Amino acid sequence: MKTLILAGGIGRRLCPLTNTIPKPMLPLGGKPTLEHVIHNLKDAGLKDIIIVVDYKKDQIMDYFGNGYDHGVNIEYVEQQQMESVEAAILTGEKKLKDEEFFFVAHADVLANPEIITRTIETHENLQADLTITISLVENPSLYGVAVIDEEARIKKIIEKPKKGTEPSNFAISGLYIYPNEIFQAIHSTNILDQAIQKFITDKKRVYACVWEKNWSEITYPWDILTANEFVLNNLLKGKGSFISETADISGRVKIEGSVFIGENVVIRPGAMLVGPLYIGNNTYIGTNTLLRKYCSIGNNVTIGFGVEIKNSIIFDNTAVGRLSYIGDSVIGRHVEFGAGTQTWNLVPGNKPIFMNFNSQQIQVPREKFGAIIGDETFIGINVSIFPGRKIGYKSIIAPGVIIEKDVDSKVSVVAKQSLETKKIE
Incomplete structure (x- = not known):
């Protein structure tokens, strides 16, 4: 047939x-x-x-x-x-x-x-x-x-x-x-x-x-996370781990559950991996990084010091700066994710998360959901992204911006501020 x-x-x-x-x-x-x-x-x-x-x-x-x-x-x-x-x-x-x-x-x-x-x-x-x-x-x-x-x-x-x-x-x-x-x-x-x-x-x-x-x-963005959980469960859960012989895993790295670690991966001291979890080839995992359940990390990804990633997908060739948090999110290819940047994945009081599709608000059927970020976007340091927000491809987000609403593709976003200077007596 x-x-x-x-x-x-x-x-x-x-x-x-x-x-x-x-x-x-x-x-x-x-x-x-x-x-x-x-x-x-x-x-x-x-x-x-x-x-x-x-x-x-x-x-x-x-x-x-x-x-x-x-x-x-x-x-x-x-x-x-x-x-x-x-x-x-x-x-x-x-x-x-x-x-x-x-x-x-x-x-x-x-x-x-x-x-x-x-x-x-x-x-x-x-x-x-x-x-x-x-x-x-x-x-x-x-x-x-x-x-x-x-x-x-x-x-x-x-x-x-x-x-x-x-x-x-x-x-x-x-x-x-x-x-x-x-x-x-x-x-x-x-x-x-x-x-x-x-x-x-x-x-x-x-x-x-x-x-x-x-x-x-897969119909809506949150379905990508559900599908990723489905794939990782089938690939790894209850089946043990696969760790490439060419992977360089330092001492004091802790692994719990089943993980897939690809070729030439480097994992620095103090990192903790909680499976099911997938890490692609030639990826760098920095010191004291925490990768929690149901993460899929692509090829040639760089994850800096002290980063925490939970239930998220990071596409190929993306860099995540130190002390950042990515939760319940999907990050595209060739994204520069600035140090200290945070994706919020929960509305205070556990209120519903809504996403905008052609001016129609649809409730996300998950308690926690972070951000969707398109390819080749640059995000400056210390940016905060509200739950359920989309940032288009090839956009630039300046440092310190709070992303409260969706950002189109190929735009730059800068936060305006006023500075007051006073003399010190």
């Missing part, structure tokens, strides 16, 4: 990170998100892959090539029409014209290979015409929702129902097995949900594969 991966979306809600990096290439545990998806498909036996690309496609195609280095065969199709899941699926029509059934995965949905295997087994055992993976969630209004009967036969699909009107808590988990006839159904209805509903109305065998374990979909 061939697999169609939908990887052409822009990921607007993830800006400023996706201003410079396509969403499938956002790093988690040292690898692009899409690489985790591809390896899970391979482990489940699906090695013939077609990737739908569009936005910043060269970054994806240059990295994965023909797929041989990853143990799979990859072909690419470019999405030419409007940005929609329907257009993305139709982009693969010619490549899949001889397939009776094909598997569909989203490049931003992470699950372990077992869910893929179970979806295939469910499809085959029930002799289904169409199979969709679903999971129980607490907030179904954020997802497409399926209504099923006692035999797991799907009776209805509703896309993101209004809160309080959800007919069930079964969310569609982003994995599908479609028959070739789905193309004609999309052509005739123009809407995927209606195309699936047509199969249901026509008494086709449309079944759900119910998945009880964790999975992760």
